[in-house]
Amino acid sequence: MRPELLHWPRHGWVRLGEGWVGHLRSPLASAERAEVADWCAAGRPLVIARRRSEDGAGELRLGLAMPDKRRIGLHVRTEAVTGRLPPLPLAEAVDAAPAVWRPMLTDLARRAQELGTAAAVYGSLAWQQRTGLRYVRPESDIDLLFAPCGRRQLEGLLELLMAVGNDSPRLDGEILLPDGAAVAWRELAGRPARLLVKGATEVGLRDLASVLALFDREEAA
Known part of the structure; x- marks a missing residue:
């Protein structure tokens, strides 16, 4: 980068x-x-x-x-x-969420932190917290951002998101790769052979193996 x-x-x-x-x-x-x-x-x-x-x-x-x-x-x-x-930490956005969502989001922020990878949030919830205006609707998703360090953190994070991500609100968002690019966490969790990766200036396909190798190298460093 x-x-x-x-x-x-x-x-x-x-x-x-x-x-x-x-x-x-x-x-x-x-x-x-x-x-x-x-x-x-x-x-x-x-x-x-x-x-x-x-x-x-x-x-x-x-x-x-x-x-x-x-x-x-x-x-x-x-x-x-x-x-x-910086990108808005999820823990700072909880109070801007509908009350019924707050226990789940608080727990998610805590569990992600325990894994060693703090959660950030973007999209409607972030805009609502940053501005005080109404962006979040009952049907809104929560767009999360994570930057796991190494393969073990990544796998623990994906396991956590798969366990809670399909309830209401639905959890979407991105995993930051060690090289600064990003991939949708749902796509990465699905383990397709090729992933759509968002770089700093471009979007393109990469092999799953090459993406996972970035985390392996970071963990070994």
């Missing part, structure tokens, strides 16, 4: 300063520009999205998800950023 990408992880969050318009790298429609301006003036963050292969150093792709499910994408220089936040 390019070193600068480590400082701007996908699913992380940023706040933009007053002069963010002057740092746009791609055009933004006037209506969308006005909505982003209002959003930033309220002190709300935007999420870091996947880069594109043509993006240069010092550029970011950001996303604004509105409560009505509309999406606005931004392409800015990093100079527009005045504050950064």
Whole structure:
């Protein structure tokens, strides 16, 4: 992974300063520009999205998800950023979840921590916690993010998720690979011969064996 990408992880969050318009790298429609301006003036963050292969150093792709499910994408220089936040820990998002979900999410966060791999969350629950606006609906899934260190942590985590992930709410999300790419945990748990892997700037197929070998090497290091 390019070193600068480590400082701007996908699913992380940023706040933009007053002069963010002057740092746009791609055009933004006037209506969308006005909505982003209002959003930033309220002190709300935007999420870091996947880069594109043509993006240069010092550029970011950001996303604004509105409560009505509309999406606005931004392409800015990093100079527009005045504050950064990491991906949201699940433990910090529990209070923003519907009350009936909270015991399960609290238990999941605890059990993941016991395995040595803390859970983060993105998607509707993360937006709800970060903004105080209503994003979560009764039918919403919970999008989780994990970064297990080594094969044993990975296998323990997948076993845990398979045991609890099909109840309500349904648990979806990604496993971060040691090289910084990501794969859907459900797909990895299914052990297909080929996996759809999301890299920093691209999405492609990899052999299951090569993905698992990354965790084996990390554990042996």
